[in-house]
Every structure is written in C-alpha cells, then in structure tokens.
Amino acid sequence: MTRVVLLGSSPSPIDSDTQPVSPARVRLSSFVTAPTVTARLYGQAAALDPEPVTIVRPAEAGAYRQYPGRVVETTDLAGDLRALADAIEDTTDSVLILPTASVIHDELIYQITKTKRGALALIAKEPRPEAESAENGDNGEGMEVADTGESLIPEPPIEEAEPEIGDRTLEGLPVRMRAGRSRVISVGSAYHAVTRPNAVALGPLYITAKNAPVLAEAARELADLTHLLGPEDDIVQLLVLCLVRRGVSVGIRGRRDLYYRRILTQADAEEAQQIMAGIDEDRARLNNAVKGADGFFTTFFVSTYSRFIARWAARRGLTPNQVTLISIALGLAAAASFATGTREGSVAGAVLIYFAFVFDCVDGQLARYARKFGVLGAWLDATFDRFKEYVVFAGLAIGATVAGQGDVWTLALVALALQSVRHLLDFAYGAGHRRRRRKSVPLPTLDLTISPDTPLREALVQRKAETTTGVRRLLKAWSRAGRFRPVHWARKMIVFPIGERFAAIAITAAFFEPRITFLTLVIWGSVAAVYTLTGRLVRSLA
C-alpha cells in the first residue's frame, strides 16, 4: 500500500500575472466523462490509497470534501508542512506526494511508485547549452559522475561557482535545485542558496516508509523557518530540500515518454490534453515492460518486436504461464529436431530454439505489461529456461551420435557442468559480495538554518575522496569506459548471456555439426567465466 498526500497550495507564479484557478474547477473535457482535474486525480489516487489526505486552504476545502479521504485545512506554508508531517510521520507504507493540480498519466504514477529508490522526485532539467549536450551521448567528458554528483562540467568549473538564489524559472517554478546524474545534489529556496542550480521538482515525490519519519521531522523544523522563505517557493521543492539536507538520497527521473503537468488555468488544461492526446500511454507501458540491461542479441534481435507479441498475448487473454508453456514446447521440439541428426532437422531446430527464446522473453514482458506477477510464474520461467537449454544439449548429442559424427557426449557434459557452475557463480556472488561489516558511507547532512550549500558540497567532495581509493578508482574508470557504446556491448557479449548462448547454439547447429556447437559453448563459456571472475575478485578487493 501507498499513502497518498495531495497538496493544495500552489506557489505564487513568478513569471506571469495569471491567477491560478482551483483545479476542482478546471475540466478535462476531452477525457471520458470530462472530469475535473481534481476528480481525475482522486480517481487515480484511489487505486493506491482509498483514503488520501488532502491539505488545502479553507476557501477551497469545500471542493474536496465530496471525495473520499481526509481534508486538512491550513492557512499558510508552515501549516502545510506541519499537516504533511502529521500525515506521514507514523506511516508504515510508502508515501506518494502530489499537488492537487496534477495532470499525470496512470502509467507514470505506476512507474514512480515502483522505483527501488528510497526517495524519488519527478524533475525537469533546464536544457543545456548546445555544445554541451552534443557531446553527452558518446563520451564522459562534461558528464557528471554518478553517485557523488561531482560535476565535471567544463568552464567555469563548478568548484569555483558560488551558491546562488536562482531567479530563472522552468515551467513556472523557480530553478533552485541541483540535480546530478542519478540523484538530487542540493536544493534551495528563497533563503537556501544552491551552487549552480539546473532543475526543478515538478511535483510528484515518492518516499519509502523508512524515510517518512525523517521527512516529517525535517518538515516540522522547516515550518518554524518559513519566515525566511519566499512566496514563490514550492512546497514539494522544500520537501526535497528537507530530505537532501537530512542526508537522504533522493533519486530523480524525468517524464520520459509520459506526461505530467501542474494545471494553473483552464488554458493549461487544454494544452495538457492536446499533448496527452499525442502520447501513446499503452506503448509507454509496453516499453516499460521490456527489462533493461539485456544482452546484445536479446536487445537487437528479440526485444525489438517481442513486446508486440506480449501485447497481442495480453489482448488474447493469455497468461504468462501459458506463454512459458509455449516456450517449453518449442524448446522440446527444437531438441527433437536436433536429435534427428539431419541437416534439415538441425536447421529446423535452430529456428525452433530461436523462437523458444523469443517466447521466453515474451512471458516476462507479458507479466510486467499485464502486471500479473507470481512467485510460481517467476520460478517456472527460470527453471524451465535451464531445462530447455540442457534438453537441447542432449538433443544435439543424440543427433551427433545418430549422424555418425562421433561421440560428443563428453563435450556436452563439460558444457552442462560449466554452464551450471557459471550460473552458480553469478548467484553466489550476488548473495555474498554485498556483505561488508564496514557500512557504506552515508551522505552528508546540513542544517536547515544554513543558507549556502557549500558545506554540503565540500562534504561530498571529501566523501568521494574517501570512497575512491586504489581499486575503487580503477573500478570507477572501468565503469566510465562503459559509456562508450561499443565497449558497453562488447562487455555484455563477452559474459555470454542467455541470448548469445541461444543464438550461438542456433547458428552453429544450423551451419555446422554439434561438435562445433559444444566447442563454441565451452570456449566462449570459459572466456566468460575468467572475465567475470576477474572482475568480481577485483570488486571484492575494493
């Protein structure tokens, strides 16, 4: 479950003199039933929390009382912060905070609440100057280093930049946040200065139950300091400020292929509807069902179209487990074809094993797309992937014997043993390498009463220096080299992931004899074992 908190107060617009209209009076006429912004948002919130808490000004409270949940009336920002603290401080669920003026895709809410991070803010970054963004794609120059946020942006270096109270705006919000590559580095307000701000928090903020008391406590403290803040300061940005200053790592994400906007006027609503009409939410959901970080073969020769099979299967009402069964049947048919020992059989087997692999990808994508996850389904999928692969080994070995190409069972045995041990190496490393009695170095904290974020940055620099010594420096350089695409894909191929294995079996079996297939599997597998083992041993030293 997730606790939903809706925030009614919006900051005073600073880049125009438009007077915000209550979202309860803005209609989304192009949507089915033409709901108001508020009605739509409550409908969306109900899927997460049947009793959302809404914090609004007394004048507007009436419009919210018709919906389920609790309405808290507050008269100022300090009241908002305290009411929010009350709403979340003893929750055992994660918390999703949204402005009441939000127009947001269901899928975006889903993706935000499924994050693995302890805190996540939806942000928009200021567009960078052209020269900078041009080089972003290919090399690491000018990029920010992942988790420390040390900026490498060239001239003038950020180390020499002074903290500032940002006066630029983006989407009607003051640009007073510094976002790094993966998380928020620093946040400001009319009082809190930020070194080189580059982003705004759009509105949605997600935190896990563990961070809720931290946020509540900091929000209460900030409530006593609101005389320092300005009318343009947005409460969500202030909440992120609270989290960051308390040393919570707040992850960031953009809208990507989905839409979010705060609606201030009916004109905003018309524009939002027009943009949303041009976005295929179902397609975004489908794309999100394809898991990232797959191997080269899977990414370019399977995932490019397997998602459409997954969508088709979902529309036909097929369950992921049924797709797994199709995949098993194809795998068995492939093994039987290989066992004939004929050229035709080998080619047919190659095609069948390819499609067995395609359907193996489809079942997972279908489960994520249709949101039908089960422990049994996950287990069946994984277990029978192994079964398919090894039954094909047996089919090939039988085929070689039938065709009189000699006894390749020994090679089959070696390939089987090697692959099993290699998998166990993955699993055991995953289970064992994270230990460390030495705890990870926490992010620095900074008191809310201090204006400039310089101490925070200095602490981050020091933290980086402490955590990147010797081997770690090597590992950092190694992961940076991975931003170069050919290096990235070469590294993914060398570990011989499942897609490459199935492709290697299909291609070598179709064109050569099983002996070549097993030799390929054993040699490539050995290279992969040495490669991954080396990397992991080094990481264990770090």
Place this chain on the structure above:
Amino acid sequence: MITQPQTTPVPAPDPDEERLRIQTARLVSYRDDGPLATLLRDRLGPGLPPVFTTLVALAAVIALGVTGTLDPGTGPIMLVPSLIVVALVVPTIARDHLGRFDWLVPPLVRAAEFVTILFVALATDTPKWLTFVLIYVIGYHTYDTVYRTRQSIWPPAWVFQAGLGWECRLLIIGAGAAIGRLTIVMAVLTAYLAVLFAVESVTSWVRLDKSSTTAQASDDLEAAPEEAVERASAEADKA
C-alpha cells in the same frame, strides 16, 4: 512445505546482523550440504578456510584425473577423489561464509562435485547420457534452491538431507566405481534424486500459500548481479 522464510521470530533483530545471517544461510544452502556434513558440523572445531581448502580439493581431483591415475581396474582408487573432496571440504562447513571471497565457495564446491563425477564416470564405461542426466538433476536442485530463495521462499531442510548433499553423493559414486558397479549405482541414484526433487517441487508449489508471498515486477530470478546493478543505474540515467 516451503512457506517459512527462515526468519526465526527473535525480538527486533539488528537489521545488519539479520542481513549477515541470511547471507550465510543463502551461501550454505547453495553449497547443498547433506547429512554427513550436517552431522559433523559441530564436531570439527573452528573448521578450515573454505575457499583455499576447496580450491586445493578441486586441484587434487583434477591432478588425479589428468594424470590418468583413475582406472576402473584398480578398484579402490576410484574412491580416492571422492574421499579427498569430502575430507577437505566437509571441515569448511563450520565457517560463517562471510569472508571477502567466500562467495566463491558454492560454485567451487559444485565444481569439485561435478569434476569428480565427470572424471570417475568417464574413467569407467558408464553411459555418458546417464552422467548427463545426473549432473542435470543435481544442477536442477541447485537452481531450484536459488530461484526459491531469491523470492524469500526457503526449501525445507529435509530436502537437503534427503538429497544426500554433495558429500554423500560423491561417496556413493566413488564407492560404486570402486566395486565396479557404477552404472547401476548411478542409475539408482539419478532416479532417486530425480523423483525426490521433482515430487518435492510439485508438492511444495501446490501447497504454498501463494497469497503469503508477493512477487515483484522487478524480480528477475536469472539476472546476474552486474545486470541488476546496471538496471538500477539505468533507471536513473534515463531521467
């Protein structure tokens, strides 16, 4: 039944200690120790360092294998590789497996088991397809353990005992080869293990209270750890 995640309800365990305890439990379950190892666990004092000792055992078996010492005519010598592995690796069970390189232990133990079985079986005229099936069945049990524990569902302790563990399996194979009856011994062992693991898996899944466990969208049981890390950082990079 496989419902109980092996978390004994101790009042408010320290999360760090708890994490380490689960880590030990994971690695030990991946090793797949059987009744003999369990029996001797508390009687062997502090035990031997697992990574080094297992490496020595593996090297010794490979040395025996490649020098052609294993010969079906010689009888008792066929039991030697199994005895070496058992004698060296069983005393490592007492350790907590929290050392810097101790994640190497389960794959090393499995490699030692497989290499021993391969050398012994290939030195005799045991059908290779039978050996293939045996290796698959043992591998299935390991995969099964991993894929369940990765979803916090722990197989019952008795499966590991009934599955004989790597040490008893090795002794049975070695003894079978020593008396010159490896084919029949391996056939019976394979059939027994196949039926045991298959029946246990089916009954466990049938009986499992599915509502007591929740699967996650992000669960990928097969993912290598590096992939999981990459996925997590890709989530941020796309922002």
